[in-house]
Amino acid sequence: MFERDKDDLRTLGIEIEVGGLDPLFDDEAGYRIRPDSYALNLGEVTGSEIALLSLAAESWRGAALGDAAQSALNKLLSLGISSDYESIPAIAPKLLMNSENFLPIIRALADLRTIDFDYISKDLHVEKRTVNPFGLANSHGYWYLVGYDLSREDLRVFRLDRMQSQVAPSPNMAIFTVPENFDVQNVLNSQLFEPTMVAQLRVRKGKGFSLLAQSKILSDIDDFVLYEVGFSNRQKFIDSILWHGDDVIVQTPEDLRQEVVHKLRLLAGGNL
């Protein structure tokens, strides 16, 4: 048999065993495909499991892994087991992910492989990053890769839509392990969303809704309510305060108040 044929079979994901299989010609190397490694490898599957897996595949419709999900679904439906939707809640899941970088990242996560990509920095410079991918998460409408940045020598968070190039396996392959107890959601929360600072804001009644997710009421002053509000990202917090115009006024801390006043003066420009 030709080497090329064997390679083709391996490309198809079919495991082959090579060896002298013919008892009469023991110098003739043959190969064979074991039925148990060829056939679907999920063991016993029930009707409701088929239903769940179908829903899981269905959630990819039109998104990044749609093709892989569809072919998986075809294989499952070929088992001849009818889906049992009885116990499954009526839901219509839909994963939102169209980035072409999604699949390479998922593969790298599965294989624990270092990856390279170009990333847009804050000042719109492109930087080459080499990262050991630890986890992937979706939060507030964006997908984030959390990984160990080899050049920064630190744990970093990357937004997928800010990647400027194809994600590729890094030629500087390193073997890495994911730290025990690594929890992608925890890292994301603590790096991006956990309030580390507090401010006192005067907010017009019935306004400022989006600022008040993590807040408590301190007192009532006429048309306004004084809140204590926690925040994690100073820049974003200031942006949001300014967005609300005269409905949200900073009381403390003083430096925050000063910065907002400074920016309002810039914005007021000719009207001063």
Next chain:
Amino acid sequence: MTNPKGAQGINRIGRLLDLVPYISAHQGISLTDLANAFSSTPAHITEDLNTLWMCGLPGYTPLELMELSFESGFVTIQNAQTLKRPRSLGRDEILALILGLEYLKDQVSSENVLKEIADLLAKLSNLVGNFIHERLTTAMPALAGIRSQLSLAVDHREALTIEYHSLVRDSVTFRTILPLDIFTENNTEYLLAFCNLSHSHRTFRLDRILSITQNSNESTIPEGTPNQNQGKTTINLSIISRERDVREAFGLEVKVHDSQRDLETSVDVFNTDWAVRIVMSMGGAVAIDAPTQTSRAVSERAAKALLGYEVGTA
């Protein structure tokens, strides 16, 4: 794999191998349905079936050949032997299922179903060789619940009452709506619905829907085309700093420039109040060049806010 033609050939063999078990489990399926299931055309599938027809296990007597019939436009298969067992799942397929299940997990509350999902995840992760599902979260629990309620309402043409936070007006209102479609733009999900409050077609951001209640009484939704939105306004901008933030806030393309950047750009908006608020939030990183009434709106708004600081304007 290096030459695309070869890869195509391999893909075709993969499809041939997957066709046999699929037909075995769906005897009498129409060519069209079969083509749909394999994202192909009836013509291609017919070609595949012609190839398959010649296949059988060694021995190659007519008795061992597969028997395919598909002339009538409906496909049946007999004598498919071992090939009628579906192939094992490939790595990408397993990963797609793992992520899909992870995502389902956040939308299910039944203990039994959760247990079943956990078992499936363990089985699939085992096949990949590491516990990848523990390092992924697709969670948007709140949003996921809202999305499935809405998409069921779209399917069943059911009216709902939503509590909605309008960011531009910064107010919370209750509206009775008829959900029509869910779509995505710039990473954000929107619902297109007929809104009884404004008596017109409106889009709502899913992440600003605070709660949903089912409407028992039928709402009256008039037939007709969606109302035309209010006119577009083109706004000319000068980006002074924080270019990435400014561009992302306006939904403009974020692209890297080589040398001298063109920091003047324009954006079409339907709602100038929205543009004013974005320019405010950027705190001087972007300025409006035209129209003047919009740029005046920014400075007036800022001056008004300054009054709140009792620092005066002089």
